[in-house]
Amino acid sequence: MKFFSQFLITGMLACSLQLFFPWWALVGVAFVVGLFYSYRHSFSSFLAGFLAGGLLWSGYALYLNWLNMGVLAGRMGDLFQGIGSTGILIATALIAGIMCGLGALTGSLLRRTIFPPKDLDAVQS
Amino acid sequence: MRLLKFAIALLLTGGLTWLLSNPLQFGEKRFPALGHLFNPFTGFWQNADPVPQGEEDLFRLPGLTAPAEVVYDERLVPHIFAENLRDALAVQGFIVAQHRLWQMDIMARRAAGRLSEVLGPATLEIDRRQRRMGLPYAAEQTLATWQESTLGMELLEAYSDGVNAYLRQLSPKDYPLEYKLMGYGPEAWSPLKTALVMKVMAATLCAREDDLEATNSLEQLGREAFDYLFPEYNPKQTPVIPAGTVWNFGPAADSTDQSGAEGLSGFYRSRPLPKPSEFLGSNNWALAGSKTADGAPILCNDPHLELTLPAIWYEVQLHTPEFNAYGVCLPGVPALMIGFNEQVAWGLTNVGQDVLDWYRLEWADEARTAYYFDGKEEPVQFRAETIQVKGARTVYDTVRYTRFGPIVYEDPERPQHNLAMRWLAHDRPDDFDLNAAFKLLQAGSVEEAIDGSMFHWTPAMNMALADRSGDIALRIMGHLPIKEQEQGRFVQEGAGLGSLWEGLIPQKEMPQVVNPASGFVASANQRTTDSSYPYYYNGHFDDYRGRLLNRLLSRTQNVGVRDMMSLQTSNYSIQAEEALPRMLELLAGEELNTIQEGLVRILSDWDFRFDPEQTAPILFEEWWNALYRNLWDEFYGQSGSPLILYPETWRTVEMLSEQPHSVYWDDLSTPEREDPAAIVRRSFRQMAKELRPYLDKVDYHWGQHHAFQIRHLSRLPAFASRTLRPGGYSQALNAVRLVGSEKVTGPSWRMIVEMGPEIKAYGVFPGGQSGNPGSPFYDNMLDEWEEGKYFELQFMASPSDTRQRVLRRERFIK
Structure with a gap:
């Protein structure tokens, strides 16, 4: 639930x-939202950001690509060493995913630095 | 520990964010800011133009006198309906910018020598050359004349206003893809930029000359050999204006005087300017009703230019209550270049006369501030050129302007002398030259079109005309200098008044032909007239397409649009027709192996067509090239003299049939003396050897041998076209030609118009209406162009006169 809410809030805020x-607003949003979340493994925070950013960019790109019948993505795929239109879509998802994930991770880690996990567990439970 | 983890994460996040937000350079490779580029909200994904589905849009265009409407047909051709010419041009500016913004911007930038401002030091030399050549100067001269015409400026500014109105409502996320990749943005348009784009056209079409080469060759060969190798007139040629035309004026006062045309001796090792491409040309013709099946005149035109993407031409219809016209325009220039209205159709080809001459000046002082002219010191004018360079220091260059024109190069070997460039396109037009384009839009007859065309300045064009009343005509449109015999064929002494051009040929003495008895007019960049024309001219002329046109059109009867289509796309070559039988004749009797006999059979069965599915064209081309090199071996491999003339193709063919005893047949590298048969046979064996690896390939024909891609203006391979195999040959009417490995010239717009009771028009160009490499309309006409097919042009009478699906409607209000 916690994970899902971080994913959703990051995605929606980033989108608007x-x-x-x-x-880079994407990174900022992930960081700020990340400040409110802490997990036993901080990787979860990265994953929530990764999915939010990656799905946001790739989802929008897929929609634009569909209206365009894939012409542009094919050209851009050729431009970037022939990675193809699928490669371009994956690259789009990865750039947003990694950066959004890193933002979220940094946010979470900052929270853990300020509020060490023990206290946090007490608050959360 | 936690702090450390956080610090690492923070550094990583911050560092990557910075890297993705800035353009990066690895060695030669430059990458745009990837974060911005891939962001689907603002980056390249925003250029994924959707296929329009009949949407309607409303735009504000300040300055409109009445609302206007644009209807886009199935091929995204805009049909502009406006209240008057001014409004139509304003909307045209808006629309062209909407589809071709980066293209028009980069053309004007390149002409102005301002590429480095946005692209960095890599383009500095191009910028310097454009300025040395005086392109920005030439554009300013033209603008100065334009500014004297209130009405003219009003129209030019309307067009600029249209472009700028589009720019104002454009946010960075909507910038064309090229801007996002190269990291800069568009700039406001102005009439000066229109002038710059027109100077690009002049530089492409009328800046070709061989003055230095001819001077060197004359020096090397002597007069007799020079005249033998490089005759000015091809006796088989059929000129643009039919031979035997009677001129009702004498030669200009003293054009027989040769005092100003003294060729200069001396040897030149490098050219001041690189040469424009040799293989630019075009075809146009008009048939009178007496020759057509429907009794209606037909006009055809296909300008051959370097093929690039975005396509050179943009198709558009302009409709007002006063006129209705359809055709193609150059992005950045208002009105139409080639097209038709409800009464007249017009088509253009390049004249090819030499209007760029070099004059040698003698400096009066070491600092080169003055030169000797008629014995007196005449000071030069200095023009300061400031070239801003992105990411580097601004570069300053001072160009010296003389009475002749600019000094375009430095020559440390000869500090006392320089060549000055005399180019007609530098001159101020004597009147508002774009008026020709505006008058053509509204011309009601061939006669009115001719009157209007007299405003045109440069480059000079062969203009073919046909109107609905049945008249046809061909006229040299533009201005040309009065030259003395051989003036401008060689580098000349610029020592005094006597060496200048004497002026311009009066418009009433420009060659033209109206309603000839033959029932047709035609031009294909061949010589303008026969040698009886009272004025001397030299230049670059085609020797085969014009002859073919005149031969075929004189025989033709009861033809229709379909016949014209097959003529425009014909791959037949007179060069092959004349040379090959003679070559085979000389080869006969030679002992050949089975493979070589097979090659002879293929060649003997050939119909001289450079069609994509034939093998013979590969053999012929290679055999011919080997023959040319073996015959003219005297001209190859000489040390230190790359700048010489090489004999023309027609003269080489003539050598084969009429000059069997010439000393040039001898190959200097062998002890024996060769005759034509020996050279032809040697060349054949070389060809067979050379082509061996190709001929074993299955399914390898002229189409594969002659395959190419049309490249993007930026030369980014990803934005080039797919591989095309249309056939064609530089000497065929379908003059598709590969120049080097990447450049291709050919028919950039094929148009056929039947001027009957109902106008029927057809056209196609290699590309599409959109300049966006990510648009489905970027190259959607390539298949049809390659296959020689045409689209019926939708010549609409009103916004509701739609015979096709409407892709989009745009309304414009003040």
Whole structure:
């Protein structure tokens, strides 16, 4: 539940802020949301951010790609060493996923630095 | 520990964010900021143009006098309906920018020598050359004339306003893809930029000359051999204006005087400017009703240019209550270049006369501030050029302008002398030259079109015309200099008034032919006239397409649009027709192996067509090239003299049939003396050896041998077309030609218009209406172009006159 809420909130906030701010708003959003979440393994926070960012970018890109009948993605795939349109979609997902995941991880880690896990567990339970 | 983990994560996140937000350079490779580029909200994904589904849009275009409407047909051709010419041009500016913004911007930037400003030091030399060549200067001269015409400027500014209105409502996420990749943005348009784009056209079409090569060759060979190898007139040629035309004016006062045309001796090792491509040309013709099946005149035109993507041409219809016209325009230039209206159709080909001459000046002082002219010191004008360079220091260059034109190069070997460039495109037009384009839009007859065309300045064009009343005509449109005999064929002494051009040929003395008895007019970049024309001219002329056109059109009767299509896409070559039988004749009797006999059979059965599914064209081309090199071995491999003339193809063919005893047949590298048969046989064996690896391949024909891609203006391979195999040959009407490994020239727009009671028009160009490599309309006409098919052009009478699915409608209000 915790994981899912971080994923959802990160994704929705990122989506709305992306309409007005440059791409790195994604990282900022993931970081700020990450501040509110702490897991036994911080990797979970990374994963929540990764999925939120990756799905947001690739989902929107897929929609644009569909309207365009894949013409642009094919060209861009050729431009980037022939990775193809699937490669371009994966690259889009990875850039957003990794950066969003890193943002979320950094947020979570900062929280753990300020509130060590023991206290946190007490608060959470 | 926790702090450390956090610190590492923070550094990693921050570092990667920074890396992805900035353009990066690895050695030669430059990468745009990947985060921005891949962000689907603002980056390249935003350029994934959807296929329009009949949407309607409303735009504001300040300055419109009345609302206007644009209807896009199935091929995304805009049909503009406006209240008057001014409004139509404003909307045209908006629409062209919407589809071709980066293309028009980069063309103007390149002409202005301002590429480095956005692309960095890599393009510095191109920028310097454009400025040395005086392209920005030439554009400013043209603009100065334009500014004297209130009405003209109003129209040009309307077009600019249209472009700029589009730019204003454009946010960075909507910038064309190329901007995002190269990391810069568009700039406001202005009439100066329109002038710059027109100067690009002039530089492409009328900046070709061989002055230095001819001077070197004359020096090397002597007059007699020079005239033998490089005759000015091809006796078999049929000129643009039919031979035997009577000129009702004498030669200009003293054009027989040769005082100004003294060729200069001296040897030149390098050219001041690189040469424009040799293989640019075009075909146009008009048939009178007496020759057509329907009794209606037909006009055809296919300009051959370097093929690039985005396509050179943009198709558009302009409709107002006063006129209705359809055709193609150059992105950045208002109105139409080639097209038709409800009364007249017009098509253009390049004239090819030489209007760029080099004059040798003698400096009066070491600092080169003055040169001797008629014995007196005449000061030069200095023009300061400031080239801004992205990521590097600004570069300053001072160009000296003389009475002749700019000094375009430095020559440390000869500090006392320089060559000055005399180019007609530098001159201020005497009137508002774009008026020709505006008058053509509205012309009601062949006669009115001719009157309007007299405004045109440069490059000079062979303009073919046909109107609905049944008149046809061909006229040289533009201005040309009065030259003395051989003036401008060689480098000349620029010592005084006597060496200047004497002026311009009066418009009433420009060659033209109206309604000839033959029932047709045609041009294909061959010589303008026969030698009886009172004015001297030299230049670059085609020797085969014009002859073929004149031969076929003189025989033709009861033809229709279909016949014209097969003519425009014909791969037949007179060069092969004349050379090959003679070559085979000379080969006969030679002992050949089975494979070589097979090659002879293929060649003997050939119909001289460079069709994609034939093998013979590969054999012929290679055999011919070997023959050319073996015959003219005298011209190859000489040390230190790359700048010489090489005999023309037609002269080489003539050598085969008419000059069997010439000393040139001898191969200097062998002890024996060769005759034509020996050279032809040696060349054949070389060809057979050379082509061995190819001929074993299954399914390898001219199409495969002659395959190419059309490249993007930026030369990014990812944005090039797929591989095309259309056939064609530089000497065939379908003049598709590979120049080197990457460049290709050929028919950039094929148009056929039947001027009957109902106008029927057909066209196709190698590309698409959109300049966006990510649009389905970027190269959607390639298949049809390759196969020689055409689209019926939708010449609409009103916004509701839609015979096709409407892709999109746009309304414009003030």
